[in-house]
Amino acid sequence: MRRPRFRFAPSPNGELHLGHAFSALFTQARARQSDGDFILRIEDIDFIRCRAAYADAILEDLRWLGIEWLEPVRRQSDHLGLYRDALARLDRMGLLYPCYASRQQVRDALVGRKNWPVDPDGAPLYPGLHKGLSREERAELERTGMPAAWRLDMDRALARLDQPLTFREQGSGPQGQGGLVPAHPERWGDLVLGRRDIGVSYHIAVVIDDAEQGIEEITRGQDLFHATGVHRLLQALLELPEPTYRHHRLIGDEMGRKLSKSAHDRSLRSLREEGLTAAEVRVTLGFQPS
Structure with a gap:
């Protein structure tokens, strides 16, 4: 064994x-x-x-x-090929869409919007600028040469689940949470899984690596406690093993x-x-x- x-x-x-x-x-x-x-x-x-x-x-x-x-x-x-394969699988499931907007364009779209929701890190949620683009609109943007980031359609992803997401916390979260904890990936909105600059994202790479390496208990700092919701969602969508988590205090x-x-x-x-x-x-x- x-x-x-x-x-x-x-x-x-x-x-x-x-x-x-x-x-x-x-x-x-x-x-x-x-x-x-x-x-x-x-x-x-x-x-x-x-x-x-x-x-x-x-x-x-x-x-x-x-x-x-x-x-x-x-x-x-x-192992970039493994991460790209995972992205391609999510795309075939209809769970990804391209976003051609720059960071400045996203910021500009939020000007004047009061009480706009933010993610657990305090960043404003993506306002959906390029969500639902037609084929013609996408082709027009591609002709400008602007590279696309690939975002997860959070609503569609959650709709594929047949039960609420949880994770087993062996340590503690920011508020001292332990035991079986509800996972809330929706708090991150339509987050980027395929970065425009490097092609993949931390979230995709880390869940693939943990599965490939057979990590059954993940130890990491409490600053990543809320990201666990995204990781549990990706594990469920990609049919990866579910590890336990042990978040430790920060220095x-x-x-x-x-x-x-x-x-x-x-x-x-x-x-x-x-x-x-x-x-x-x-x-x-x-x-x-x-």
């Missing part, structure tokens, strides 16, 4: 910080508690921001922390703000260069020194 697998899946678009260290150590601890394997996945489909140097730095940081993983490391950039700065690469929070590399040891990092984050 195969040992259970647990995955840590960073994106190489910057250097790891203490928040990433906590997530990696949390996943390592779950693997050890379950006599399972630690899987490392490099989520590098965003070729605009991801860099090979950052991927190398991730491996270096994890080794410094004392984390070992099952080889080979899965790199999403090697913040002195003001309680979540650490992030975009804010240029101090990296593990910089802490190491300042003389901090891996054992000190582990203890600071609540884990055993080794």
Whole structure:
């Protein structure tokens, strides 16, 4: 019988910080508690921001922390065909439609609309600019050379379900939710599954990867708790296995703000260069020194 697998899946678009260290150590601890394997996945489909140097730095940081993983490391950039196949399947089901509108056009369409609904991340829901385009209208837009993003028709997708979506939460959500939790993909509206710049999206890639790698328990931060609704919907539509989830607390700065690469929070590399040891990092984050 195969040992259970647990995955840590960073994106190489910057250097790891203490928040990433906590997530990696949390996943390592779950693997050890379950006599399972630690899987490392490099989520590098965003070729605009991801860099090979950052991927190398991730491996270096994890080794410094004392984390070992099952080889080979899965790199999403090697599996783009799988994600495109999943998109094509959803398209054949009549669940995708092209959107040619730029971000600015979407923003302009929302000007003056009061109390417009927002998704769990606080972004306004897509106002349906190009939903329901005729064949002629689509052809005209394509002649302009504007690339299309592919959006999920949320109403049609939900209509294909024969029962309400739920997921099994082993940890806690932002409000302390645990146990069997209702999944609410509709809160995201007609979200993009095929990005105009890279062809696929995080949501498609992550559910395919978790199924391909046999991940039965997904460990990740509470900032992804609400995204689980989208992932459960895609798993149901694509007939993928249903994992359990264990969302862990987030590491913040002195003001309680979540650490992030975009804010240029101090990296593990910089802490190491300042003389901090891996054992000190582990203890600071609540884990055993080794």
